[in-house]
Amino acid sequence: MSDTTRLPGDALRIRDLRISARGRTIVDGIDLTLARGGIHGLAGESGSGKTMTALAVLGLLPGGMMASGSIRLAGAGAGGDDVELVGASRRTLGQIRGRRIAMVFQDPSTSLHPQLQIGRQLTDHMRHHLGLSAAEARTRAVELLDRVRVPDAAGALKKYPHQFSGGQRQRIAIAVALACDPSVLLADEPTTALDVTVQAGVLQLLRELVDDSGLSVLLVTHDLGVMSAIADVVTVMRQGAVVESAPRRQLFTDPQDEYTRSLLAALPGSSFEETPDELVDDLIAGRGAVAADDLDARADVVAADSIDPDSEGATR
Numbered sequence: 001m002s003d004t005t006r007l008p009g010d011a012l013r014i015r016d017l018r019i020s021a022r023g024r025t026i027v028d029g030i031d032l033t034l035a036r037g038g039i040h041g042l043a044g045e046s047g048s049g050k051t052m053t054a055l056a057v058l059g060l061l062p063g064g065m066m067a068s069g070s071i072r073l074a075g076a077g078a079g080g081d082d083v084e085l086v087g088a089s090r091r092t093l094g095q096i097r098g099r100r101i102a103m104v105f106q107d108p109s110t111s112l113h114p115q116l117q118i119g120r121q122l123t124d125h126m127r128h129h130l131g132l133s134a135a136e137a138r139t140r141a142v143e144l145l146d147r148v149r150v151p152d153a154a155g156a157l158k159k160y161p162h163q164f165s166g167g168q169r170q171r172i173a174i175a176v177a178l179a180c181d182p183s184v185l186l187a188d189e190p191t192t193a194l195d196v197t198v199q200a201g202v203l204q205l206l207r208e209l210v211d212d213s214g215l216s217v218l219l220v221t222h223d224l225g226v227m228s229a230i231a232d233v234v235t236v237m238r239q240g241a242v243v244e245s246a247p248r249r250q251l252f253t254d255p256q257d258e259y260t261r262s263l264l265a266a267l268p269g270s271s272f273e274e275t276p277d278e279l280v281d282d283l284i285a286g287r288g289a290v291a292a293d294d295l296d297a298r299a300d301v302v303a304a305d306s307i308d309p310d311s312e313g314a315t316r
């Protein structure tokens with residue numbers, strides 16, 4: 001499924017993606033480009049098609065849904081060519097899922113098997129996709145858990161998901177997602193189930209991973225406060241269509257579409273009579289703990305999480 005086309009600077013390029021279910025249009029011809037090493041936020045009201053867009057990238061749409069158009073993944077084919085994912089064979093998608101494109105969900109339990117030790121969940125994945133020996137996989141598993149700041153990484157390998165708090169489970173789910181060094185991470189509401197303090201740590205982790213490794217993240221969330229804190233580019237969807245897409249600050253300070261304006265107006269502290277900087281500051285203040293400028297200052301929270309295994313609790 002590869003050809004000789006290459007996507008310079010882009011990790012993933014979606015063009016004219018249409019998704020339908022039994023004659024009903026779910027996604028109506030959207031374009032979306034993920035730059036290498038960036039966070040692309042996908043926002044919009046419930047039911048606007050964000051999750052189905054992410055699932056289409058993985059070829060995991062629910063039964064009865066059909067996708068058309070183009071989703072091209074850079075550099076995943078033979079010789080580093082791009083791969084077309086729409087209409088790709090099960091074999092091609094199986095090689096790409098988890099290896100080249102990984103996903104984390106709102107509920108980490110979706111990604112983690114409740115009855116398997118964390119170590120096994122990390123190493124099975126790596127041994128299968130990367131062909132590592134048991135010892136090599138274990139070493140990499142410890143490194144990954146350290147990287148996502150799970151305390152006592154070596155000890156954590158022997159534990160089960162229920163032995164961790166909600167925030168730590170999400171960090172572990174991110175470690176599992178990153179195990180095979182994917183180029184694209186699809187994160188669907190990854191912090192929605194966590195309390196605000198814990199959200200800050202997980203968002204900061206995502207930011208660091210992007211900055212350190214060149215990972216490209218598609219961050220699906222209805223929460224524009226989260227977007228204001230972390231996304232480089234934000235695309236807003238409504239009723240299956242893209243209404244606006246722009247760099248974060250531009251979207252927050254000079255929204256072009258009426259729907260985007262209404263979403264922003266609904267955020268705490270926002271007012272279009274303010275200067276752009278004041279507006280962003282207010283939006284950030286409205287979310288408190290997840291502000292981009294605030295994330296550095298929250299490093300102490302993250303550090304504390306690393307010490308106390310029970311310091312991250314879920315609000316569910």
Ligand SMILES: Nc1ncnc2c1ncn2[C@@H]1O[C@H](COP(=O)(O)OP(=O)(O)OP(=O)(O)O)[C@@H](O)[C@H]1O
Nearest residue numbers: 021026044045046047048049050051052053062222
């Ligand atoms: N299994 C399914 N069969 C048919 N339609 C579905 C199915 N799952 C979801 N839909 C429909 O697809 C549309 C888009 O859903 P999607 O989950 O992508 O929205 P979303 O923007 O992610 O919303 P939310 O923020 O609530 O998750 C919705 O109208 C939904 O009802």
